[in-house]
Amino acid sequence: MKAxxxxxxxxxxxxxxxxxxxxxxxxxxxxxxxxxxxSEEKAIIELFIFYENRKPxxxxxxxxxxxxxxxxxxxxxxxxxxxxxxxxYSCYIKTNVKVVIQFSRMNTGNNKVSEMSSMAFxxxx
Amino acid sequence: MKAxxxxxxxxxxxxxxxxxxxxxxxxxxxxxxxxxxxSEEKAIIELFIFYENRKPxxxxxxxxxxxxxxxxxxxxxxxxxxxxxxxxYSCYIKTNVKVVIQFSRMNTGNNKVSEMSSMAFxxxx
Amino acid sequence: MKAxxxxxxxxxxxxxxxxxxxxxxxxxxxxxxxxxxxSEEKAIIELFIFYENRKPxxxxxxxxxxxxxxxxxxxxxxxxxxxxxxxxYSCYIKTNVKVVIQFSRMNTGNNKVSEMSSMAFxxxx
Amino acid sequence: MKAxxxxxxxxxxxxxxxxxxxxxxxxxxxxxxxxxxxSEEKAIIELFIFYENRKPxxxxxxxxxxxxxxxxxxxxxxxxxxxxxxxxYSCYIKTNVKVVIQFSRMNTGNNKVSEMSSMAFxxxx
Numbered sequence: 001m002k003a004x005x006x007x008x009x010x011x012x013x014x015x016x017x018x019x020x021x022x023x024x025x026x027x028x029x030x031x032x033x034x035x036x037x038x039s040e041e042k043a044i045i046e047l048f049i050f051y052e053n054r055k056p057x058x059x060x061x062x063x064x065x066x067x068x069x070x071x072x073x074x075x076x077x078x079x080x081x082x083x084x085x086x087x088x089y090s091c092y093i094k095t096n097v098k099v100v101i102q103f104s105r106m107n108t109g110n111n112k113v114s115e116m117s118s119m120a121f122x123x124x125x
Numbered sequence: 126m127k128a129x130x131x132x133x134x135x136x137x138x139x140x141x142x143x144x145x146x147x148x149x150x151x152x153x154x155x156x157x158x159x160x161x162x163x164s165e166e167k168a169i170i171e172l173f174i175f176y177e178n179r180k181p182x183x184x185x186x187x188x189x190x191x192x193x194x195x196x197x198x199x200x201x202x203x204x205x206x207x208x209x210x211x212x213x214y215s216c217y218i219k220t221n222v223k224v225v226i227q228f229s230r231m232n233t234g235n236n237k238v239s240e241m242s243s244m245a246f247x248x249x250x
Numbered sequence: 251m252k253a254x255x256x257x258x259x260x261x262x263x264x265x266x267x268x269x270x271x272x273x274x275x276x277x278x279x280x281x282x283x284x285x286x287x288x289s290e291e292k293a294i295i296e297l298f299i300f301y302e303n304r305k306p307x308x309x310x311x312x313x314x315x316x317x318x319x320x321x322x323x324x325x326x327x328x329x330x331x332x333x334x335x336x337x338x339y340s341c342y343i344k345t346n347v348k349v350v351i352q353f354s355r356m357n358t359g360n361n362k363v364s365e366m367s368s369m370a371f372x373x374x375x
Numbered sequence: 376m377k378a379x380x381x382x383x384x385x386x387x388x389x390x391x392x393x394x395x396x397x398x399x400x401x402x403x404x405x406x407x408x409x410x411x412x413x414s415e416e417k418a419i420i421e422l423f424i425f426y427e428n429r430k431p432x433x434x435x436x437x438x439x440x441x442x443x444x445x446x447x448x449x450x451x452x453x454x455x456x457x458x459x460x461x462x463x464y465s466c467y468i469k470t471n472v473k474v475v476i477q478f479s480r481m482n483t484g485n486n487k488v489s490e491m492s493s494m495a496f497x498x499x500x
Contacts, residue, residue, distance in 0.1 A: 050444045129342060194338060284387035
């Protein structure tokens with residue numbers, strides 16, 4: 001199958017929620033990417049994290065097998081350093097093959113639940 | 126009326142929720158597409174489902190009458206095989222005439238409700 | 251100020267919720283468009299509504315003053331006929347000057363609240 | 376790092392919620408932009424606010440340091456005048472360097488919570 005999507009993506013309104021309530025893992029707070037690699041090649045991905053009051057950090061490296069989807073939880077990105085909890089961040093994502101990226105958050109602190117999701121922004125490259 | 130939209134679409138953050146609460150069918154958990162065919166022709170649609178740890182499955186075939194909207198619940202896609210519940214999946218959609226596609230989820234498990242919706246990503250073809 | 255946006259827009263996942271709970275009008279169920287006209291001209295807008303099992307209806311006519319925003323509640327579109335409640339619908343929107351359109355829903359039936367919003371799809375014209 | 380994104384953005388469905396409930400600041404009602412500046416230059420940003428029944432107001436001026444993210448709460452925009460609470464508004468945003476903009480709202484009035492977020496619309500310039 002052919003590669004579909006874009007080589008460069010970004011989103012700006014990231015924030016890893018600190019608190020969770022409810023049944024795990026269905027209602028665990030999270031901030032994550034869903035990346036689809038429809039190509040026959042391994043996708044080699046670099047993420048760069050931007051903050052309000054610190055210099056950018058990265059690249060964080062992720063690979064995705066051919067013809068597979070991968071979910072990336074920002075909590076799990078720890079090399080070169082963990083992403084700050086409860087801090088606003090933005091993310092720029094570069095790949096070697098075209099991919100499709102969606103950004104989602106579920107926030108279940110304070111006995112409420114909210115969820116949002118949008119396609120990341122396909123930067124022209 | 127002329128055909129509007131794109132021939133190729135994708136989204137990456139699919140997941141069919143398992144549990145529901147509340148009054149049916151208003152608050153039934155679901156994962157679905159809304160596809161608009163403004164053309165005078167029947168739209169012949171092929172969906173391909175991608176997973177994290179299994180090879181892709183498809184095509185799933187759907188048709189839409191001229192000048193009509195169709196809602197597709199992923200739970201209802203059973204040929205060539207049912208889509209896994211509570212598994213992350215992505216979807217690539219191809220059509221013969223231009224269509225407009227929006228992806229939505231309502232999740233009502235655990236006595237909470239969350240809903241999200243976004244346009245699918247219009248892949249250039 | 252110059253006109254910004256597009257002349258043709260569409261979204262596919264419309265549905266006017268029937269029930270509401272809570273304080274009016276903050277938490278009234280609704281399905282609506284927010285249309286921004288940054289131009290110095292009156293925007294003359296035509297909406298076409300598509301259904302699953304009926305032929306399309308329209309045009310519904312709306313105008314927007316120069317340099318103004320207008321919110322359009324689908325419940326209020328009654329000429330040439332009211333839009334069906336609790337029926338899935340899609341919408342195609344044409345204008346004479348470029349506008350920017352966002353689609354939103356708040357659903358407050360069944361003692362729950364969910365809200366979603368996304369930019370409509372900018373059809374190339 | 377290179378500048379990514381667009382020079383002109385807009386969204387149409389703004390509304391600053393009046394009421395909040397719950398733990399501060401996690402569940403404070405808000406309407407905000409997250410703007411990412413990946414360039415090596417300071418981003419100089421002008422926002423123009425459009426209303427339903429008043430003439431547009433602006434420019435509101437904001438700057439973003441090189442390689443940083445900035446969150447802008449619409450409640451905080453007070454020069455040339457505060458933005459009306461509980462009034463529908465739209466926003467057009469111009470910058471000198473490419474940026475990426477996401478628009479989000481959290482609404483926690485009436486003992487409910489809803490959250491939505493979408494990329495702003497990238498106006499071609």
